[in-house]
Amino acid sequence: xxxxxxxxxxxxxxxxxxxxxxxxxxxxxxxxxxxxxxxxxxxxxxxxxxxxxxxxxxxxxxxxxxxxxxxxxxxxxxxxxxxxxxxxxxxxxxxxxxxxxxxxxxxxxxxxxxxxxxxxxxxxxxxxxxxxxxxxxxxxxxxxxxxxxxxxxxxxxxxxxxxxxxxxxxxxxxxxxxxxxxxxxxxxxxxxxxxxxxxxxxxxxxxxxxxxxxxxxxxxxxxxxxxxxxxxxxxxxxxxxxxxxxxxxxxxxxxxxxxxxxxxxxxxxxxxxxxxxxxxxxxxxxxxxxxxxxxxxxxxxxxxxxxxxxxxxxxxxxxxxxxxxxxxxxxxxxxxxxxxxxxxxxxxxxxxxxxxxxxxxxxxxxxxxxxxxxxxxxxxxxxxx
Amino acid sequence: xxxxxxxxxxxxxxxxxxxxxxxxxxxxxxxxxxxxxxxxxxxxxxxxxxxxxxxxxxxxxxxxxxxxxxxxxxxxxxxxxxxxxxxxxxxxxxxxxxxxxxxxxxxxxxxxxxxxxxxxxxxxxxxxxxxxxxxxxxxxxxxxxxxxxxxxxxxxxxxxxxxxxxxxxxxxxxxxxxxxxxxxxxxxxxxx
Numbered sequence: 001x002x003x004x005x006x007x008x009x010x011x012x013x014x015x016x017x018x019x020x021x022x023x024x025x026x027x028x029x030x031x032x033x034x035x036x037x038x039x040x041x042x043x044x045x046x047x048x049x050x051x052x053x054x055x056x057x058x059x060x061x062x063x064x065x066x067x068x069x070x071x072x073x074x075x076x077x078x079x080x081x082x083x084x085x086x087x088x089x090x091x092x093x094x095x096x097x098x099x100x101x102x103x104x105x106x107x108x109x110x111x112x113x114x115x116x117x118x119x120x121x122x123x124x125x126x127x128x129x130x131x132x133x134x135x136x137x138x139x140x141x142x143x144x145x146x147x148x149x150x151x152x153x154x155x156x157x158x159x160x161x162x163x164x165x166x167x168x169x170x171x172x173x174x175x176x177x178x179x180x181x182x183x184x185x186x187x188x189x190x191x192x193x194x195x196x197x198x199x200x201x202x203x204x205x206x207x208x209x210x211x212x213x214x215x216x217x218x219x220x221x222x223x224x225x226x227x228x229x230x231x232x233x234x235x236x237x238x239x240x241x242x243x244x245x246x247x248x249x250x251x252x253x254x255x256x257x258x259x260x261x262x263x264x265x266x267x268x269x270x271x272x273x274x275x276x277x278x279x280x281x282x283x284x285x286x287x288x289x290x291x292x293x294x295x296x297x298x299x300x301x302x303x304x305x306x307x308x309x310x311x312x313x314x315x316x317x318x319x320x321x322x323x324x325x326x327x328x329x330x331x332x333x334x335x336x337x338x339x340x341x342x343x344x345x346x347x348x349x350x351x352x353x354x355x356x357x358x359x360x361x362x363x364x365x366x367x368x369x370x371x372x373x374x375x376x377x378x379x380x381x382x383x384x385x
Numbered sequence: 386x387x388x389x390x391x392x393x394x395x396x397x398x399x400x401x402x403x404x405x406x407x408x409x410x411x412x413x414x415x416x417x418x419x420x421x422x423x424x425x426x427x428x429x430x431x432x433x434x435x436x437x438x439x440x441x442x443x444x445x446x447x448x449x450x451x452x453x454x455x456x457x458x459x460x461x462x463x464x465x466x467x468x469x470x471x472x473x474x475x476x477x478x479x480x481x482x483x484x485x486x487x488x489x490x491x492x493x494x495x496x497x498x499x500x501x502x503x504x505x506x507x508x509x510x511x512x513x514x515x516x517x518x519x520x521x522x523x524x525x526x527x528x529x530x531x532x533x534x535x536x537x538x539x540x541x542x543x544x545x546x547x548x549x550x551x552x553x554x555x556x557x558x559x560x561x562x563x564x565x566x567x568x569x570x571x572x573x574x575x576x577x
Contacts, residue, residue: 266446
């Protein structure tokens, strides 16, 4: 049934429906509402899970590494500095092949102290071996959390479900919250492929010498590659029951588009409106929404973008000394495809600044009026300082 | 699409009012979106919250800059906050106030309505004299002034979201619906 819920509540409802056994988290704005809802569900019995209050994000993830090692489905959520503090154990989680789901509410990194949206926190963790899925609205957040458990448990990798601070986490909108029986039919109980068991003692995390470490790492790489196909399979299964699918990328009006905008998160939603408006004026513009970031869907990205004359990537993040991170990844995906379109990189909405329809239209106009992309990212709306 | 901005003070249930209104509008068949001003709330400090409604799904994920209407939960805000900032010409300003504001100039070109929501709240034993609970009566006033959503949708949202003193909140909303004064368009120099 459709209800008006907050983005954070859509996360919490999905976690409840996924019947997780343990939640471990440390509160941080703008993630706080997620764990508040979940602690309420645990207290009122609507979710039969152990809620662990811990003293830091590092401990939150350490506790879940122990939890999932015993074969229990688990959840955590964090933002910004909290995710940064987890960094060491992010590597540990994927290296130990422990499936779990984290909701990551994008928050700018300090200093300056800032609680608003910026994707640099999650993108800085792109090499930690976590699957990453970016979401656009409350419905997609709920659906993606459910898909994330199924996907992570198939390939034994952890999954980060990423959502924008405030523009998504604190926004109320109608969301279809499915019945438990339907979710159970999509997401059965977790059956671990290995676990700590006193009846069958074994040791995890011991010294691994050079003669096997490389093979262990390669097996993670294979699992990550496998996650691409598995995501499509999970979406097939999800669509059969719920009638919705998202795709690793979504192509909107891209077939005959001369310029394709590339977006993630809530900027996608606003860009849909801009593309509709520009199309109505006869502009040949398309939009590619990137949902799956790790593993990077190279094939789908190429299929979507290759026919375009120009590609404009909007990054709400920045890698100092390099540029917008999504633009880098798009360039890397296209660079070996002969005759690929030039990639224009734009930085917008850093630290919670609004990405309005005017900003997106300006990005389109700049791209249209330029023959060659600038060598460096173009920062939108910078003020004189 | 219609955009509504709520003004209030931290602790007055301003964000809750915006959520209740969006739930009531959804029940009445609208697509909705509501969110608070993205910042840090402090008790007593000015706060804002927003509601978008449309017959079509809402794609915009940006702040509200040019609202169609505003709702002011506390008339003392008029001294410190420009409540008509960006308001579209002819838009409604619904104020919780015992009487017409002394200075009508800021409302020139807009439509004004006022209701003594604080007195209605106290009459219905909602809150205290210093902290009356005004958000549910303001929704009753909104329903009358905007002619949407209907009061039964407001009542359903209150029943769903307000577990304590539900009946008193419903009565306060209905009282405000009955008592709100629609002054209408304020012409030049603040004359109505």
